[in-house]
Amino acid sequence: MSMDTDTSRPKYELVADAIDRRAGELNPHDALPSERELMQQLNVSRMTVRRAIEQLVRRGLVYQVHGSGTFVADPAVVTKTLHLTSFTEDMVQRGLTPTTTVLSSATTQATAEVARRLGIQPGDEVFCLERLRLADGSPMALERVHLPPLGIDFATIDPATSLYAQMEARGWTVERAAQTIEAVNLDHTQARALDQAVGAAALRVTRVSFNDAGQPVEHAMTIYRGDRYGYDLVISRHAG
Template sequence: MVNKNSPLPIYYQIEEEIKRQIDSGELSPGEMLPSEREFAEKYAISRMTVRQAITNLVNEGLLVRQKGRGTFVQRKKIEQELKGLTSFSEQMRSRGMEPSTKLIEFNVVQASERVARALQVNIGSEVYELKRLRLADQMPMALETAYLVQENFPYLNKEVAKGSLYEYVENTIGVSIDYATQTVDASIANKFEADALEISEGDPVLVIHRLAYLSNEKPMEFVKTIYRADRYTFSVDVKR
């Protein structure tokens, strides 16, 4: 309830009411909130006041705006430990979620200096370039751009690229994946990334660059993965 005679600002009262509904289970993770207009009419307040309350809760991470859809109660973030080498599919299945892949591009390109250095091939060598949208329970989670040495993937095609490359390498080709090096950065989504991930342009994202190696010490893939910051958090154990 909103008490207009209270010394507490109305936007703050709206925030606390939404928090109460989330804590009590009246609003469930992933549930869409009423529109600003509905809030304004229900409490006889301005939409600007409602917008301020919702924006504050979005900034706190309790709510999330989805472009063209509305505002939703934030789902619990997926916590990914930065230890052990697992594929996206393995990560999602371990959490009881169903992974899937939308193949955006499948190309053979000439390796740039950076890609060539990472994959230990000559500049201009032909490598596979895959752009893939990774989903969990049909929700976009990550956008990948991967570069692969052609000779390591003799039968790679679009159908194979729609599944787990790690499973393909180990189960079909019969080669073990040994280890990877990776870095994590913070960034903001450009228009292409935002449209693919169904977030707003300028929203925060987490970026991982990974270079994975086969058991024969040859590079397997050089991949840049952009994760939705509202759905992912990374953790690492450290010991003194």
């Protein structure tokens, strides 16, 4: 395994490129060389190797199994880490081309549940957007989003592009989110939109995003195909 010698780039990026090239020679779920082997082959420090692998994990190109090593990811499956990113950002980071089919886009009155999530009153006007999200032309997720009336003219929102980017361009800094992930089975409407069989496994992700002032700025419910999307979590037994 060899590494480029471009001195204008950080060394960990060059190491990541070298590992990525090696991964391209292997099959999904094949093991990559160990950290020690990579250190020896590329003549770099353990910290540099680890930073390179972390970058590849974030991009969905490899995954790690504690105690077993690093493995080539299946390109058909997108795995998301615990970083607050939009669908568009997720796909771009993984080298996929995101596109959107807008199913509906309109102002409506908040239901009791949507109002509770957004901290507004039932019946308040909200912007409701339903979209089919695709990656490299293949259906990935079905999404319903509600935005509260926080001073944005809903008529100026482009429903086909990243809402996070549009929020931040208008001064809504999306700082954090609370979300729930559930295993569900697709109903007829969802299955047809996602090109899956009725009853196929899926992930339902319900998210409320907050700005830097702690105000809810988005309530989203997204159904992801179970065969193409997953989550990588790093958890600790002890707090702190």
